[in-house]
Amino acid sequence: MRRRLLVALTVFAAIAVLAFAVPLSLTIATSRTQQLVLARSGDADRFANLADAAVSGGDSRALADEVNRYHELYGENVLVVDARGATAVNAGADGTDPDIVAAVAAARRNQRPHAVAKLTPWGARTMLVARPVGTGVQVNGAVVIEASTARARGDITRDWAIIAVGGMVAMTLFMVLAVTLSRWVLRPLAALSHAVAQLTATLPKPRADTVAPVSLAGRHGGPPEMRALAESFDAMALAVADSADAQRQLVADTAHAMRNPLAALTIRLDSLEPSIPRSAASTFRGAGAEVDRLTALLDGLLSLAVAETPAAFDRTRIADAHCDAVQVVADRFDAWCSAFVAADQELRVASPSPARAEVAVSAEVLAQILDVPLSNATRYAGPRARTELAVVTEPGWVVLSVHDDGAGVRSDEIDKLTTRFFRGSAARAGGSGLGLPIAAALAQARGGTLTVHAERPHGLAVLVRLPAAVAG
Template identity: 65%
Template sequence: MRRRLLIALTVFSTLAVFAFAVPLCLTAATSRTQQFVLARTGDADRFAGLAVTADRLGDNRALSVEVDRYRDLYGESVLLVDARGTPIVNAGVDTADTAVAAALAAARRNQRPAPVTRLLPWSPHTVLIARPVGSDTHVQGAVLITASTAAARSDITGVWTIVAVGALVAMAVFTALALVLSRWVLRPLAGLSGAVAELTATLPKPRGGTPVTRRHGGPAELRAVAESFDSMAAAVRDSALAQRRLVDDTAHAMRNPLAALTIRLDSLEPAIPERAAPTFRGATREVERLTGLLDGLLTLAVAEGTDFDPATVPAGEHCDAVQVVKDRIDAWRNAFEAAGMTLIQVADYPPPVTAAGAHDAGRSGPNAPSSGNPRAEAAISADALAQILDVPLSNACRYAGPAAATRITVTASSGEVILTIADNGTGVAPGELDQLTTRFFRGASAADVGGSGLGLPIAAALVNARHGSLAVEAVAPQGLAVIIRLPAADIPAPLSWDAS
């Protein structure tokens, strides 16, 4: 890949250099050609003026002296002819040359001469410059100069050489930069590819192919990294599935022996002597704790293995969160009162709303909700929401402490339903907040109270499976709050009825 990237960068830099150098060279050649043509045309016009003066005086000696001096100075031949084409002064021009004859004939006819093409280092050594003698209405002859292009071509070659050297230097600089850039870009990729390949080699081969490699092309190195990542993702997915299946199978396999052990312990209880009764009761509690732990693992495996789209919620997969909260308060009120605590519901919801978030105010008819019966339709079944709410309520009842008050707030906002279970109890240490939804984690305040550490992870898994979120936050000045966000159910509004 480094070679291909280097080639691509070099090609682009070469095109950029050529796009700058070629127009510069052509502009320099055009400018030098114009300078050359203007100089020789001026010389020819000067000789034409001298020829008019000589014709008026009837003496060509001064004209011949100027032509010979010009040839000696510049090494270029000059020819002057009269109106009939008869040579007047000839300083080295071959009159038999057809190109010379054609240029003189065109000048005697006062025709515009053909433009001189752009001079290049390989252009002809001489160029014919012809000009008429006399006025536009009365042409008395013509002047022709065989101009040498050696000096102009040498200047053009010098400019082109400088531009070529500069282009080569620029190409060398760009190539070095491309090499450094390619190494800088690809060094992390090479390290990543090696690390991923080494890690993938230790993972079990995933079932099925690697769709990223099949669907997309690209350089071999990137395809190798994509294939390694795809294999690693598939292996992680298979491992997570195998983990959930292992937990599920293990819990199922152990429940029967534990049930049999419980029955045997119950049958042994009358025969246990008094001095062994504490040990027997401890063993019974451990069996019950293990049974509860297996039940929690089963529930967690089921919760983590479920998922659905809130946009396609079945008819029975939605509930009124306000009513579910009222039911759970009725179910837990006795337990809270026995523990010396208070459990209340705070009316923090808006006027009646539909699941889509539109206010029901102004609707009429037999199906219209009354203003005293607000609803907050959530995309979850009543049983699942009750199972979720039981976790923070159980924790508050067991860990908040005597005289603590627990408040449940339901808020229906646009597109979601928010349930907040907050208490003013002892709370937890700030460093433990982020770990409360971790499996088997139990805070320092719960060390002396029974529990498996799976309640909040199960509730979080159930909420996450429904594209919601569960967060645990501290309450000022003290206490703990569990905030549950669930998507609102998209329930069509009932038809309106008009009594008239």
């Protein structure tokens, strides 16, 4: 993976360097070409003016002297012809060269000079600059300068070499940065992949009937190292999920299997009751109470295992289930009124309530969820406490709350109330500490949440947030 990353970074770096170096090199070549053309065009215009003066005055000695000095000083050839095309002054030029002949003919016709090709280090050694002698109406000859491009090409070569060296330095810096970056990024990834592979090797193999989800590697692809890491994560997630399912199934099987011996023990204790002497009656009743508590605990474990096991639910039935939360709240109010009266407490339904609140949960499950906080309120809120049921609708959600103004729970224990087997320090004897965890698991299995909050100035509130049923 590091090699592929380095190749990709190198390609991007080369593209960036070339995108800067190539236009800069072409700009330098164009600028140097224009400088040479402008300089020689000025010289040609000066010779054309001298030639025009020589034609007017009938004396070409000054023109010849100037041309010869120019040839000796710069080493460039100059040819001046008269109106008939005859050579007037020649300083080293080959009058029979086809290019020079064509340039003279074009200048005598007063044609616009052709654009000079851009110079390159490997380009032509000379370039021709031609100008007509006289005005556009009367052309009295032509001047042609055969300019050397050696110096201009040398400048371009030097500048291009500097750009090339700068590009190589930039590429070297890019490569150093790419190597450093790839090591910084991939070193922890390699260590993570190795650690995950070692951990996966120690996990138990998934059961044959376990349905494997679509793998990350199959869904997203990627480099072989990333696919190997994704496959290790897939295997680890599958093994962990399978272990969690097996654990929940073990709890359910154990609770179910122990119910029969407990039922038999209860029958035996009941049959022994007439034979128990009066001195041991209290001990016998305590043993019966402990059996009843153990039975309730096993029932709670079985309910919790069922609530937390996704495979235990019929997904189609869950998706199609819905009920009116307002009606379920009214039913639970009727069912629990007598229990609250017996506990010297008050139960009421908050008003105003919505006319209907369709929630994507069956009436039986919603009633089971609400029964837990209602039962806790009757047992722990205390005498003369008031408990209120409320239903609130939100976009896409239905929120049900059970809140009381009773004794409440200590602030450091609020977040622990949905933990298995946890019971508040103020709770009296009895209870298994599984009611709220079961209700929370039921809500979570249906896409909702159950949270517990403290009421002000005292009391407790249980909020159940469930998805609203989709109107169909």
